[in-house]
Structures are given as structure tokens and as C-alpha cells.
Amino acid sequence: MNTENVSTARALDTGDVVWRPPANVLDTTRVGAFLQWLRTERGVELAGHDELWRWSVDQLEDFWAAIWDFFEVTDHGARETVLEQRVMPGARWFTESRLSYAEQALKGCGDDDAVAIQGRSQTRGDVDLTWAQLRDQVARARRVLRDRGVGPGDRVAGYLPNTPEAVVAFLAAAGLGAIWTSCAIEFGPRSVIDRFGQVEPTVLLVAGGYSYGDKPIDRSEQIAAIRAELPTVRTVFDIEYGDWRVTDATSWPSALGAVADPIHETTPVPFDHPLVVLFSSGTTGKPKAIVHGHGGIVLEHLKNHALSWDLGPGDVMLWYSTTAWMMWNALVSGLLVGATIVLVDGNPSYPDLTWQWDLAEETGATLMGASPGFIMACRGAGVDLSGRQLRIRVVGSAGSPLPPEGYGWIHDQLGDDVQLNVGSGGTDVCSGLVQNNPLLPVRAGMISGRALGVDVHAFDPNGRELIGEPGELVVLSPMPSMPIGFWGDDGTRLTATYFDTYPGVWRHGDWIVFEPDGSCVVTGRSDSTLNRGGVRLGTAEFYRVVEELPEVGDSLVIHLEDPQGGNGELILFVTTTGDIDAQRLRSRVSGALRSALSPRHVPDQVVEVPAIPRNLTGKKLEVPVKRILQGANASDVVSADALADPTSIDAFVAYAADRRKTQS
Numbered sequence: 001m002n003t004e005n006v007s008t009a010r011a012l013d014t015g016d017v018v019w020r021p022p023a024n025v026l027d028t029t030r031v032g033a034f035l036q037w038l039r040t041e042r043g044v045e046l047a048g049h050d051e052l053w054r055w056s057v058d059q060l061e062d063f064w065a066a067i068w069d070f071f072e073v074t075d076h077g078a079r080e081t082v083l084e085q086r087v088m089p090g091a092r093w094f095t096e097s098r099l100s101y102a103e104q105a106l107k108g109c110g111d112d113d114a115v116a117i118q119g120r121s122q123t124r125g126d127v128d129l130t131w132a133q134l135r136d137q138v139a140r141a142r143r144v145l146r147d148r149g150v151g152p153g154d155r156v157a158g159y160l161p162n163t164p165e166a167v168v169a170f171l172a173a174a175g176l177g178a179i180w181t182s183c184a185i186e187f188g189p190r191s192v193i194d195r196f197g198q199v200e201p202t203v204l205l206v207a208g209g210y211s212y213g214d215k216p217i218d219r220s221e222q223i224a225a226i227r228a229e230l231p232t233v234r235t236v237f238d239i240e241y242g243d244w245r246v247t248d249a250t251s252w253p254s255a256l257g258a259v260a261d262p263i264h265e266t267t268p269v270p271f272d273h274p275l276v277v278l279f280s281s282g283t284t285g286k287p288k289a290i291v292h293g294h295g296g297i298v299l300e301h302l303k304n305h306a307l308s309w310d311l312g313p314g315d316v317m318l319w320y321s322t323t324a325w326m327m328w329n330a331l332v333s334g335l336l337v338g339a340t341i342v343l344v345d346g347n348p349s350y351p352d353l354t355w356q357w358d359l360a361e362e363t364g365a366t367l368m369g370a371s372p373g374f375i376m377a378c379r380g381a382g383v384d385l386s387g388r389q390l391r392i393r394v395v396g397s398a399g400s401p402l403p404p405e406g407y408g409w410i411h412d413q414l415g416d417d418v419q420l421n422v423g424s425g426g427t428d429v430c431s432g433l434v435q436n437n438p439l440l441p442v443r444a445g446m447i448s449g450r451a452l453g454v455d456v457h458a459f460d461p462n463g464r465e466l467i468g469e470p471g472e473l474v475v476l477s478p479m480p481s482m483p484i485g486f487w488g489d490d491g492t493r494l495t496a497t498y499f500d501t502y503p504g505v506w507r508h509g510d511w512i513v514f515e516p517d518g519s520c521v522v523t524g525r526s527d528s529t530l531n532r533g534g535v536r537l538g539t540a541e542f543y544r545v546v547e548e549l550p551e552v553g554d555s556l557v558i559h560l561e562d563p564q565g566g567n568g569e570l571i572l573f574v575t576t577t578g579d580i581d582a583q584r585l586r587s588r589v590s591g592a593l594r595s596a597l598s599p600r601h602v603p604d605q606v607v608e609v610p611a612i613p614r615n616l617t618g619k620k621l622e623v624p625v626k627r628i629l630q631g632a633n634a635s636d637v638v639s640a641d642a643l644a645d646p647t648s649i650d651a652f653v654a655y656a657a658d659r660r661k662t663q664s
Helices: 030-042 049-058 060-070 101-105 131-147 164-175 189-199 220-228 252-257 294-308 326-337 355-363 372-381 404-414 492-498 539-546 582-596 622-629 646-663
Strands: 017-019 115-121 127-130 155-160 179-184 203-206 209-212 215-218 235-238 274-279 289-293 316-319 340-345 367-369 394-397 419-426 431-435 456-459 470-475 506-514 520-525 530-532 535-537 552-560 569-576 605-608
Touching (some): 017 419, 101 326, 131 164, 164 179, 164 203, 164 340, 203 220, 235 252, 274 294, 294 326, 340 355, 394 404, 456 506, 492 506, 520 622, 539 552, 539 569, 539 582, 552 622, 569 582, 582 605, 622 646
Parallel strands (some): 155 179, 316 340, 367 394, 394 419, 569 605
Antiparallel strands (some): 115 127, 274 289, 419 431, 506 520, 530 535
């Protein structure tokens, strides 16, 4: 036990240390092995994280070449150049190299009989695949796709739950040089068509239905509507999930079983050959179709998974995700480092919040992903993990800020030896930009430091770096996993999205505070940051205070600016956990915010609503709600299919209409 760690029996303040690296961290972790390799193979002597990070961005080309060589990525070309120019956009990496994501992912852990995938589902029984079985299924799937005319550059789409079939199809497509894209099976037809319609797939894999907890959900009508709007699809495969079957579709299991001559070889492709198309949430318009390449994802995920998450052979990675979220791609990439991955499909809170912890115990998970919302829900429900035989070494968390109380709950439940690894990044880079790692202490409510190879900082509106103050999260140097483009875009939309504010500098769209030691706090999206009388306030600090009140279940805060430069109007929407009159609710909320933060944080209105709108990955829809209150039509700024609860936006539409009547 680490006696230097603080006890979290008391309330934690932001910055309190809840975990420290053990004394033998350099001997027991993969980042320690990387530092040793740099010394012996490159003659580079680095003492710890700070020196390693500085070297990784100052010597950018040397760092990414070292990642390639340390992880023994197979190069079917002849590397001469690592990075042609340090420019953004338009950086070109490893231009003479040839590789395959699928080849790297199927190398395995050194034991063909070890389990590569554990499939856990509320629709059917367990499905496990060894490394040998996974390679065989992928080779069969390559033949099936090739026989349907799929080749380099063609698109293969999956309207699928998180199952081994989805991983097999993805790796088969990647091994042919085709491009994979997927949507979660709970997406409605409009959301799917808005995504798949952009990339025009030739093959579509579907599941006819699924069980969400104890609720069977048939998707036959949705599949029919999607097929009718995708004229480029030549073949529809049904994975035959549970008892559901899709009319006029080809059986995927039968097709694989009938293969006589599997294709075991992968097709090497250039570094920037498209691997996947990921989509933005689509909550504020048609989703951006973000194209990621083979090389960028291979190198970024090798670096992140091994050096930040400390994953490798013998580890088991469990991270609840749908096939629509970039975390699904990150989960699949656990295979890159030889880890076993656990694919979970179903209601994550059924029959209660302990189900995911049950799965972690059953599967022997050593890395478990737990969203901030899930952690705080477990804490609020009084979930007790004592007595469980858990192997967890690392708890990963991403997607939104985690308050200090969440750090304390993980520490109290899992002990001194389990690291909470919180990061922030996104679909745009399919990884983290700021991240905890084994070499840095974990501080409550904070992210430990900058991710390796990521030249990330905070800028003020004039492009000056900020320390100790909130600013725009920016990246000053290229990353291999930055998008190779948006599908169908000539570069105009990509430039406008990331590079218009600071030419040549990536603006990510998050609001962040960096401390002098590199630790940081992401306070929310910069386009939803509250500007109260010229003072910037992050939404995360509101939620931390308000959602600790027993009367409040969930909340969303919006600031409507005053065109004349005044304070504007601050509106806090809340769901309540019981009966409380409006006056007492406002008094409780205002008092808590005034005491914990400042009088400037006290809202002008506290409005009770039935539900807070969130997208399918759990993020609050601050920007769409703000635009609705400013007069936009709801259908123009948010797709109901992109909402976890399609009715959750209704109360905000009604509130906006009432405001307009009152003000007219």
C-alpha cells in the first residue's frame, strides 16, 4: 500500500492527490520499458514524464519513429521520411511506408489459444473467440466481402450492436483496404441515413433486433427504411443476432461457414489510406464524416494504450461503448497491444448499476472504462464493491469532466493500487489530448498532464498561451491521428472547423485550464462556456455543485449573452428527485452556488424540466439548447434520433416558445 496517498474519507478539493506512482513504476510499466528502450536503442536519456513529453513534441519525428520501431509495426514499404513538414492542415506522415491496421491487430499475444474477444450480451449467450478463431473468422469474412466486389476504397457499413461480428467485419474490411463505418443499432433511420448516405456503402451488415435489459426491441422497420435510402448498397448481411432475422438479407454466419478458401493475407496500404469514417454527434446539424487513416490510428492507439493505459498481453480491457462512439474503435485497438477485449451489448444499468462491475469480475478485466456519469451514479446509489474479486489496475474515464467526488469514490472503493486514468480528446483525433499516465500522480478533479506527442496548450483570443487561466484548447504541432479529411470535403470545412480561429493551429473546441506543472481541468466545450459580464465560467463547475444537492438529479446551464455587453441571462435547468416547491428549489440552488463558487454563478432563473437532453454517448446538449432559446427551430439544431431520450428536448422547445410570447 502507498502510504503517501491521501485518504478520501474527508471531502476532496480539486488538486488533492488520490494516487501516486509506485517506487518501481519504471520497472513494472510499459512506459518504463519504453524509456529503457530509448536509452539503449536511441541513446536518449529521459528522467520521467515531463522530459519524455517535452522530447516527444520537440523531437516530433524521432518520437513517432520510435513508437513505430518500439512496437515493431510491420512496414511493407521503405521508410525514408517521418513527417514531410510541420504544417497544419496537410501534414503528411511516413509517405514511403505501407502497413495494415488489420495485420497489426491480428498479431496476437503470442498464444493462439488465448482468448482475444469476450462477447457479453443481454440478447444471447456469451461468445468468446481465441486469437486463432478470430484470425480464421476475419480471413473468411475477407473472402465473403471480396466475393461481393469489395476492394480498396469501398465502404462497408455496420448497423450493429457491440458484438464480435462487428469486430470481424471491421478487420476484414480493413484487411482489404476497404473503409469501415458503423452506427449503433439504437440509432433511428434518419441518423443512420444522414451518416451512411454521405459515404455510400456497397455492403451493409445489420442485426434485426436486440434486447435492452429485459426489453426486446425489433429493428425491422428501421432497417427497411435505411435500406430504402441507401441505393449504393448491393448486399445486406444479417448477423442473425438472438432470435431476430432480417427479410431479404444474406446470412452472415452461413456465408462465413461456406468459405472454402479464406484470405489470410492483408492488403498493405499507404499510411494515410482511409481506415474508418467516424461521425460527430450530429446534434447541431448533419454529422461531420471524419476520415481516419490506417497509420495514424495504429501509431496513436499503440502509444495511448500501452504508454498511458499500460495495456499489453495478459490484460483484459472492458469499456462499455456502442459502435457509434470513437471509444468502440479504441476498444477494438486493445487488440493492437495483444490485450483481450470485452464487447458489451445491452442496458448498462440493468438489472442495476452493479452489472458492469459483475462483468469486470467475471471477465477478469484489468482496465475498466467507466464514464463520469456512471461513476457518479454508482456513488449516488451507494454501490459497494467490497468483497469482489476484481483484477482492475486502471479505471479509464472520458467523455465529460469528472468531479473530485468521483475520484474519491473510485479510490475508496478500489484502493490505493488502482489508478484512475482520466483523459479528454475526442472523435476528431480518435484518442486523448490530455491524459493521466503511470508516471504522474492523480489529482482529484484534474487530468494529470499532456498526452505524449501532443503539443497541447491553452490560448487566449489573441493566440497567447495561458497558464492558470481558462482558454481555448489548442494543438501546435501535427498528430498522426488528426483526420486525413472530411468525407466529400475539399478541405474547406475541415479548415473552418479546426484552423480558422488560429491559422496553422488546431483549435479543438474545448475550454481548458493548465497549471504550471502541466496538470489541467477541462471545463466544457468552448462554444458553451458561460461569459458572465466578461468573466468566463466553465459549465462543469456548475454541475459539480448543483448535482451534489440531494434534490437535484441532473442539470444543464445556459448563458444568453446581452448584445449591449451586460451580464446577460443565466438559466439553470434541473430535474428533481422528489417534491420541492419552486421557491425552495431556487433558494437551495442559489445558496449552494453562491457559497461554493461566487455570486456571479447564481442563475437568474431555475427551471424544472422532466429530463436533461443528452446524446447517445451521454453528453449534455448545451449548444443546441442555447440555440433553441435564441430562436432556432429544434429540427434545425438537433436530430431526435441523436438523443438518448427523443422527448427530452420538448420541454426546452416549449420554454423557448413561452419566452418569445412573454417578450413580444
